Amino acid sequence: MDMHRRNVLRGAGAAGAIVAAAAAGLVKPGVAFAAPPNKAAAEAKSTADAMKALGVSGAAETKDIVIKAPDIAENGAVVPIEIESKIPNTESIAVFVDKNPFPYVGTFDVSKGGVPFVALRVKVGESSPVRVVAMAGGKPYTTAKEVKVTIGGCGG
């Protein structure tokens, strides 16, 4: 299951030596690591619920986020996606695949690198819009692009 830093710190003894060892690695001084995804968002079964869990509901539709993705993906297990935000002060980019069993794909913090760009490969279970939410100046903006899938990416 998910290992949460806080839980690990609190109950390392109960959770066993292996987990404790991992925790020791986690809290190395001076090295900050990215947090695991928001659990409620990761377990949400709809994009709306996941967005609510992330606090980005009610995002404004925009044309200033460019999603490059194939119109038709032959293999849903590997769908390359490129996202570029043209909104000034874009801080983070969150990705959802609406019709996946768990739509939330991830959040990418681009505020420190200074370039609001990320490329990744996602699984798309069936033809679905790929939705992107960008946070800029504390406000969410969203856009989506439909990807058609001929072979599913989830399950075997």
Added chain:
Amino acid sequence: MADPMRIRATLQGDVADVRVLMSHPMETGQRKDASGNVVPLHFIHSITAQLNGKTVFEASTTQAISRNPVFAFKVKGAKAGDKLSITWEDNKGDKRTDEITLGG
């Protein structure tokens, strides 16, 4: 310990264009193996990139990322000789860090 990542970075002015390939099964928890048992969830949940020890890119990811994940991102203010390290950690506590030196 998992296999090493393959990291490639090209400098365009002061912007480093970074691509990274990680070796990871990224199990969704929905797939069944040959004998019909569900393969448990196993996925990279966090990624951090650091340039000379300073965090420049962070990601929280779920099982919806494809197997053997590939990511690309850009880092401003990079120059030849800078050290770029990338760390991932998965939901089983496994982690891996690899480092490269940016070329000219």
